[in-house]
Amino acid sequence: MTSIKRVYTIVGLIFLIAILSVLAFTTWYTVDESEQAVILTFGKVEEGLNEPGLHFKLPWPIQSVEKLSRETFSLQFGYEENAGQIKEFPNETKMITGDENIVLADLVVQWKITNPSEYLFNAEKPEEILYDATSASLRSIIGSSKIDDALTSGKAEIEADVRDLLSELIKKYEIGISILAVKLQDVELPNDEVRKAFTNVTDARETMNTKINEAKKYRNKRTNEAQGEKDALMSAAQGDRAARIEAARGDVSVFNKLYAEYSKSPEITRQRLVLETIEQVLPNTEIYIMNDDGNTLKYFPIRPLEKEQPKTKQEGSDTNGQ
Incomplete structure (x- = not known):
């Protein structure tokens, strides 16, 4: 026991x-x-x-x-990168554009888990659903796009459209995933000759854009220079306008003063104006005012005497000095 x-x-x-x-x-x-x-x-x-x-x-x-995990995951569609080695899956990336051309398109989707309960229990393999939804979204957008847009300038718009459509699908599936970004990796043609032709088209378009940018730069430069010249002319014109206005105001003031004097003594003022005008028109000219009564004109050489008088005084001082 x-x-x-x-x-x-x-x-x-x-x-x-x-x-x-x-x-x-x-x-x-x-x-x-x-x-x-x-x-x-x-x-x-x-x-x-x-x-x-x-x-x-x-x-x-x-x-x-x-x-x-809270981290951001990356879904590689159309290829697989492992230890620096890239393995492509062309059968998955081959699709038809809206203008009936074949292209190979692969991309990367960045996503994260935002609702763990939905991620764990609403679907058995949510990552496979994400992969299939990515394929459907990309094929739908490429199928409604032109090949020229897919290969050249329309990639950004295609990425945005794929992201919007993929986000809408994932929201409907309710698998607890949110799409952060979609980035096209490569969009190319399956044929080398066609690929080369489109490469030439792309190079020509880039050259065209470069020339257009250079032309815009030159136009902006010339426009700025012309604007500067215009501003300088406008400034000079404003200065000349102000100077002319002030000169006119001065002339008006002088005229008003002359008129006031003229009103007091018209004859004297008239004679003075005539003499001043003659001095301006004929500078360095000797002017004589004479009263011509019809008799013999008497002329007294005042100016020559004024010139000789200083000379005579100078000679007299020299004689005294001796």
């Missing part, structure tokens, strides 16, 4: 230790900053995501934890 009781005691202790161990190791969990967790209570998903750090829960099997 003693040995049986001891066995029961040991077994009980083992079960107790096991239960305590389960409680010790399943009532807490940690979430890293790069992770997000989902709590399951008897298999039912609890709402909300846990913040990074240490958290507690009910022991297993009441509650369990599913952890998913």
